Amino acid sequence: MAKIVKKSVIPIYAVAAVWAVWALLLPLYHAAHFVLAAAVSTVAWAVARKVCKDTVLIVPDPKPEPVSTGDPALDALIAERDRALSEMKRLNASIEDPVISAHIDHLETVTGKIISHVVAHPDKQSQIRRFMDYYLPTTLKLLNAYDRMDETGISGANIDGTKGKITDMMSTISTAFDRQLDALFGGEAMDISTDITVMEQMLAREGLGGTQLGS
Numbered sequence: 001m002a003k004i005v006k007k008s009v010i011p012i013y014a015v016a017a018v019w020a021v022w023a024l025l026l027p028l029y030h031a032a033h034f035v036l037a038a039a040v041s042t043v044a045w046a047v048a049r050k051v052c053k054d055t056v057l058i059v060p061d062p063k064p065e066p067v068s069t070g071d072p073a074l075d076a077l078i079a080e081r082d083r084a085l086s087e088m089k090r091l092n093a094s095i096e097d098p099v100i101s102a103h104i105d106h107l108e109t110v111t112g113k114i115i116s117h118v119v120a121h122p123d124k125q126s127q128i129r130r131f132m133d134y135y136l137p138t139t140l141k142l143l144n145a146y147d148r149m150d151e152t153g154i155s156g157a158n159i160d161g162t163k164g165k166i167t168d169m170m171s172t173i174s175t176a177f178d179r180q181l182d183a184l185f186g187g188e189a190m191d192i193s194t195d196i197t198v199m200e201q202m203l204a205r206e207g208l209g210g211t212q213l214g215s
Contacts, residue, residue: 092105
């Protein structure tokens with residue numbers, strides 16, 4: 001949100017009115033007359049400035065134009081990421097419980113990384129299908145339920161029991177999201193492990209591996 005301050009023009013009109021009235025009704029042919037008129041106009045400006053407040057306009061930030069990747073599936077994935085992260089921010093601002101808030105912070109970060117990684121590697125879309133279709137929307141559903149119950153401001157067996165279950169579940173959800181992100185790097189980890197094994201074997205054959213480098 002941007003704030004635009006529009007200053008009132010009334011103080012300027014007040015100064016002009018003082019000089020106009022003075023010129024019509026009072027003398028203006030000595031320096032002292034001008035000094036006195038200036039002093040009166042200054043007082044008029046200060047009074048008008050205090051009485052007539054500035055107008056503050058709140059201008060919403062312009063929404064960025066969506067950028068298309070050229071792939072409808074990826075565009076939909078990006079849109080869902082932005083929607084989910086926006087909803088998490090809203091819930092985090094609404095829910096006051098520090099434990100829930102800390103989990104939402106973590107989930108927001110990990111969710112962004114998961115989807116951004118898949119956008120950069122479209123061949124991995126199938127790996128997060130269940131995450132997108134069930135785990136993420138169900139997590140948002142649970143957090144929304146907590147938020148609605150928390151807003152009631154009352155304590156009861158159903159409300160307290162449900163909120164407690166959701167709070168307990170958040171640790172499991174955070175761990176699951178972490179594992180989903182970790183799983184996306186499984187292929188790369190295997191490739192790097194293979195590269196390391198091959199390099200170790202080549203270094204050994206050339207007599208460059210192990211402690212021989214220092215001999």
